[in-house]
Amino acid sequence: MKNIIRIEKLRITEKSKVVTVVFVLILIFAPYLFPGHNTYLLALSLVMAIFAMSFNLLFRYLGLLSFGQAAYFGTAAYVVVLLYHHLGIDSMPILFLTAVAVATALAASFGYICVKYTEFYFAILTLAIGELLYFLAIKLKWLTNGTDGLGITYLPLLWTNTLNTVVYYYLVLIVFLISVLFLWRLTHSPFGLIIQTIRDNPTRIESIGVKIRRYQWITFIIAGVYAGVAGALVVPLYGHIVPDILRWHVSGEAIFMCLLGGYTSFLGPIIGALIYTFIKDHLIAELIYWQLVLGIIIVFFALMFREGIVGLVRRGVRGVP
């Protein structure tokens, strides 16, 4: 009996490995499989996947609902455009690294305060931070150009520039794969296990000696890094950054992507980001009332359907990671 169970498990791990490899291969050859505008959408999807992973790290593994990941996403985006506009910097490494550094510093400072509080307070505090930054972005017109926002035309990239979607796609892909690898490692590390115990029974794990705040803070910072990376990468794709990028409905998109794809799985946020980005692109012309749809689906998920699309797939096909 034991042998049969072991073989079953082996098959499942083999299956997930195959699925993953196929997935990665598709991504590598994507510009040739899905050329033109679709390459752009794929690049955007991967960036949004990183943003979604930022939310899901806090939500699925720690059980913390952050309505303000857009704060770090938007901050990173703003750092890029601000440096470009006011200081004329167009070196991608400098722009991106600075953007991520600032977003991380922000996450570290706000996170330090936020993690002291339990679910409801935490949620509202994260919401408030996004709004606060939005408010600043609007008021400090001399810096941010207010509601009109700032844009970039392009940034030089290797032998070409960011308008070359294919090359930029590969840059995004590399960052994406590294991000996924790191997140996989993190969530399967001792640290990853402990934060899940914090989610499930903070009282007991604390009595065993876990400093909950510290673990939460570190996770919050890492989530901030991911949001920042996504925010920096999104600038050449969006072209123009407005204060709205800091607001709750952008955070809501990250939440939605995770719910859609299924927040209980590792791939869920990624699949959700892919589906969402493509649907949004094709429907946005016809469907101006986007928040309405988003809201309804979030309500639906909150009420009923926790496992998302990957969950559906999982029920039919075992072995999806």
Place this chain on the structure above:
Amino acid sequence: MVLLSLEKVKKSFGEIHAIDDVNLEIDKGLISIIGPNGAGKTTLVNVISGTLFPDEGKIMFERREITKKPMTERVKMGIARSYQLVQLFGNLTVYDNIRACCILRKNLGMKLLSSVKKFKSVSEECEEICERFLLSDKKDMLARDLPHGDKKLLDVAIAYALRPKILLLDEPTSGLSVYERNRVMDIITSTVKKDGITTVIVEHDMDIVFNYSDRIIVMHEGKIIADGKPEEVEKLSLVKSLVMGG
């Protein structure tokens, strides 16, 4: 050497003296604490484990005073407990429930980048603990999906994973059928006796108490009214009427 001692310990909740002037010495074996509801049994366990601090008195563990020491320190010193209402990590597997404690005991909690599987000693320990508690075939089940008996066992296993010197179990068989109770107690006693872990159990089932204990402490209204071997305690008419309805 006396492992744990309580001197003149008192704990009140408002007007109620939950524990009233308790003096106790615990060394080896399996000790049961019995008594009617409200006798102070759980409060006693709480005060020893560090969930609560006493109002008066002294608690010594291995000759060090621990009266006001926080629970996390007591865990490090070797005092671990299980709970009457099981406290598990519901969304994690049985294996991970135990693994989390092993990781913490070895201070590996802050390893962010190494795969948790890399730590062979942790894996070996987890396998061993799962086997001891007869949970091996369920080790990939989520804790919240376990049958009640196994949940109680897992709760104890988590405490055991901390390799304590003294194990405090708060009603480890509550809510179980008679057959299950014996099964759980057999597993627990074989483990603790094998390792020589002093075990203090709060229990209501008199059959369990008299079959498994080396020593029985009877509490009533916050005081200890009897303390000794099962054969001795059984004979006291006071105990009979109070606890066994005889």
Place this chain on the structure above:
Amino acid sequence: MLAYILNGIFFASILFLISAGLALTFGAMRILNIAHGSFFALGAYLGGTFVILVADTGVPVYMYLALLIPAVIVGIIGLGLEVSLFRPIYEREHVYQLLLTFGLVLIFEDIFRLIWGTTSYTAPQPYAYLGTIKILGFEYPIYAFLVIGTGLLALIFLTYLLGKTKTGKIIRVVTENRFMAASLGVNTKKVFSLVFLIGAVLAGLGGSITIPMLVALPGLAVEMVILAFAVIIVSGLKSIPGVFLTSLIMGILRSFGVVFFPELVLFIIYLVVIIVFIFRPRGLFG
């Protein structure tokens, strides 16, 4: 100087109307309804619509009566939402409750956009009609006193309800410990619905009474719920008078802040929240 204080009391009244409702629902039901701000915004938009409808009739009184209708409508909608959406998730983990109310915020935002557009929405007629009154050398809008009056009425109503009536007592018992209340035979479902209704009505009233002096823009709902939440955190949730006093403090702070640091007003409020959080985690009156 007096003008600033009056302004402060004016803001405080608005804050109180929205915070009291949130304090009630959060306190009694332990559910944080992020969409509470949407009730306020809905009240504002509806109030504006009714005023505009009625303004042409030429009977001034109708304008003021019109401002009362939204409170009722918002209350009904709120109750409907509570029964259909909130009830199923009371026993579930808080994250689902938060997600649900967050989804509602998004839905409401687009409904507002759909019906009332994205540009600023105002209905100044009731405000303009009453004119100003001269106090100690400066002109102050009479309508502001109407708002302040509404806030005070709400305070009196709530204090009386919670303090002197049997219903209020039941609400307080449920707030203290709803499991005990249930075991004592209290129909907690009905209490929850009632509390939610009161909260929604107050928020809707706050919105509609304010619209003559307020500009409604997209995002008003979120802005208001965050402010309401700030008030609750600082006040500590233990009493309605506490919420009122906190609203007063915040209102006056904001009023002075707008004069001296117009760009940083929100900052100041958040700063106060953070400071109180750090030094008195239970709130000023908790």
